[in-house]
Amino acid sequence: MSWSEFYLVVSGLITFVVLVVWFPWLFRKNHAKRDSLSNTQIVKQRLSELEREVREGLISEHDKRQAVDELKLALVDESAFVAQKKGNAVLPLIVGGVIALGAGAVVYSQVNQMDRVAKITDAVEALPELSRQLTSGNANNLTQQDVASLALAIRQRLRSEPNDDTGWMYFGRLMLSVGQEVQAIEAIDKAVELAPSNTANRITLAQALMTTGDVNNLERAQRLLQGLLAENPQNDNLALMMAVVSAQLGDLDNTKRFFAQVRNKLPADSDMFKRLSARIIELEQRSIVAVQSEELNGELKNESSTFETSVETSNDDTTGFSVTVDLSVQAKESAPSTGFLIVFAQDLNSDNRMPAAVVKLPIPAFPATISLTTENAMMPQYTLSSLTDVVITARLSLDGNVAVAQGEWQGSVESPVKQSQLSSVNITINKEL
Structure with missing residues (x-):
């Protein structure tokens, strides 16, 4: 809906409300006028009847004058009542109308969300230019505000066109450029689902999966x-x-x-x-x-x-660690109490982020002791016995995935690997991700 259409609809609604409020009062006013004219005609007719009754000798001249005086008094009383009633109705009507319009304006100003509507409109208008920068590889030139506007505009477009695979791909690339890997993979997955024969979409999905460093995602990318x-x-x-x-x-x-x-x-x-x-x-x-x-x-x-x-x-099967995990004071108050405790070891001396050993179990009572050995290797050719130094991480996960998610907590410790020995290490979970 354009702004001109919006203003037209609002003007129509205000006019309708004014007519609804004003029409009953206008109708009563006209009805009062008709009643006044009708009463005057009745009085004139009664005066004519009194003249006729005097001529016919049915009443005396004195009775006639008395009846005329009574009619005049009744007419004056009725006119005064109508005037008083009219004067008392106008003021409450005006005051009530002003209060109603004022209250409506205040309520509308609080709930209309015009700022957000304006942001959405501006974002949609800027979508072609921002999309051109994104597709031309100039995403690094986009400011944080540009990224937010572009994401808002694309989501708005996808809300009306949910089967637009190109829109989902743009949104996935945008989320990937700002480090939102989970949302990026979900969006690109949607694009691949809508256009499974599009090779470029599948390549982009593989690239997104590779950036996470998660073993499951890496295997899927492969x-x-x-x-x-x-x-x-x-x-x-x-x-x-x-x-x-x-x-x-x-x-x-x-x-x-x-x-x-x-x-x-x-x-x-x-x-x-x-x-x-x-x-x-x-x-x-x-x-x-x-x-x-x-x-x-x-x-x-x-x-x-x-x-x-x-x-x-x-032998190598006994190479590993006895890991005692506990929570910091802050973690005891804020960390999730349901989900999974994941304990894993990674090579400290290389960029390879694949865990050499992983243990996952429902969150236990703390402190808890977990055995992490070569038996917990993810791949038979990559175990703790093949490493010299490791970083051991204990993470409270909501979904059981090794990949980092918002709201999770973890703690880490570095330790050398002693071949054919079970070393004891202590980890305190104290960092919110």
């Missing part, structure tokens, strides 16, 4: 990229993305395979080339260590059953 590469195996951009996500997941085979496809097209001094090369070396070393460890364990098991028992009690 599956998406596998499908895209099956359709276009020579696409170097997809191959590079596949190498990066595989490196984050610790998938050595896929990392080497897709990095080999693009390594000759990357500058040797580029940050991406160096990081992928270093990651492949790291994964290969871990693989060698894992193989050697398995061979050594096999040899030791063949010596004797007694020595085998000794090895089993001191």
